[in-house]
Amino acid sequence: MSKKNDRIFVKGNEAIARGALAAKCKCFFGYPITPQNDIPEYMSSEIIKAGGDFVQAESEVAAANMLLGAGASGVRAMTSSSSPGIALKQEAISYMAGSEIPAVIVNMNRGGPGLGDIGPAQGDYYQSTRGGGHGDYRHFTFGPGTVQEAYDLTIKAFDIAFKQRTPVLILGDAILGQMKEPITPWLPENIDEEAGRDWAVTGRTGGREKRLVKSLFLEEGALAEQNRHLQAKYDSWKSMTEAEQFETEDADLILCAYGSIGRIAKSAVRKFRKDGKKVGLFRPITLYPFPSDELKELAEQGKRFLTIEHNLGQMLDDVRLAIRTVADSDFYPIYPGNLPTPDELEEPILKCLEGK
Known part of the structure; x- marks a missing residue:
């Protein structure tokens, strides 16, 4: 069930930002790059009004590692960028996948390779679906085709990220990000921000056992077991297409x-x-x-x-x-x-x- 609001006319980038706030995103870490700049611009004011935090990091690398830290503490957090910026975030994304840290990442794909141009392209498909960083991993990836889908799938991305303990990537491009269409915003009901956080690093209080979020497995057979566990999770996603x-x-x-x-x-x-x-x-x-x-x-x-x-x-x-x-x-x-x-x-x- 959900609460629906009146239709509004917005860009795809703004729809994603609005969807994140509807999903109770509490932290946004970004760095400017065209054609996704509308997302951090919108979040810089609106997430503060919603009681969250906005940080324009000193680099894409920093933004991704801030996302890792927030996710490790169980906070609903997001970053966004465009192609070369996402490339810089790949090390942190690999660490998040290996540590099973939930996060939402938006890539408004631009032309490449290299700096290319600021126009639309789909050259980041491999990076987005093959695990663009080091090691054997995948993350859930959505490819919205309308502004309404951009809104809807952002809400869904937060849900999947926390239920599956995984980074979720939303892959758009300059057409989707800059295009305006009417959408019907809606608010998901019963988001429990505390549920399913029994793994999160939130400070050891009340005598509870310590928690450890990590991607380093040095004991004999430990890494193989972790990779078997991750692959089983990825295989289970086949029912979610x-x-x-x-x-x-x-x-x-x-x-x-x-x-x-x-x-x-x-x-x-x-x-x-x-x-x-x-x-x-x-x-x-x-x-x-x-x-x-x-x-x-x-x-x-x-x-x-x-x-x-x-x-x-x-x-x-x-x-x-x-x-x-x-x-x-x-x-x-x-x-x-x-x-x-x-x-x-x-x-x-x-x-x-x-x-x-």
Whole structure:
């Protein structure tokens, strides 16, 4: 159950900030970088009004380690950045995953590699879904495609972070972050900020046993056991996948795309449907875990696939892994630095429909 408010017209970045406050985020640690600056700007005033704390850190590295510290004490905390800033946070994210510290991290993906530009891109998919830091780990990753989803999934990210004791990453881009759409804010009910914190480092009082949050395992076999435990947790997430299917039931060709490219591909599907061509869309919402079973079911129906990404081919690997026993996927890259349009997708879609 939830309490819904009147619709408002906001940017994707602001929707994420509002969603974090609705989820009772109490600490925000950030550092300015385009195109996510609206998030720390909004939080710098609004989280204070909500009784929380805002810190503009001296660097992205510092912000990530502040997040680690807050999470280790069981505080609902968040950071946000864009591509190279997220790269700098990777060491701390690996430590959080290894220590099972909950946290929410937002990446508004910009063009790369290097400094690239401040425009949209999807080149951070590997980093976001493979554990971008050192060691064997994963973290839950959402890829919202609308401003409403950006709000909703931020609330959900805090819930998953604390229930699963894991960092959760929200992967957007400059299109989603800067685009304005109407949303209906809502407030989750019965958030118990004290529940499930029996592991947190909160100060030893009342004679309770000491608590230790760590990612260092030096005893014989201890690290292997910890990695088995983490992998079992990651495997359990397979039941938590989400995806949007649009016009897939009778489709001959399925477009696979996520985030902002997913919504552009959806416009292309509508155009082809008006022309009587059976094209559909499969848009993953959870990027890790990837909704492989749902995609495989479509492949088993004899459908063809075209993966479209604003990069040189990254989610393509997950699509092909999902359908590898029954089908394959063609690929159309939108090169970072270009702004995609539905018209640009017409030619590659036609080629696939014609079997070229």
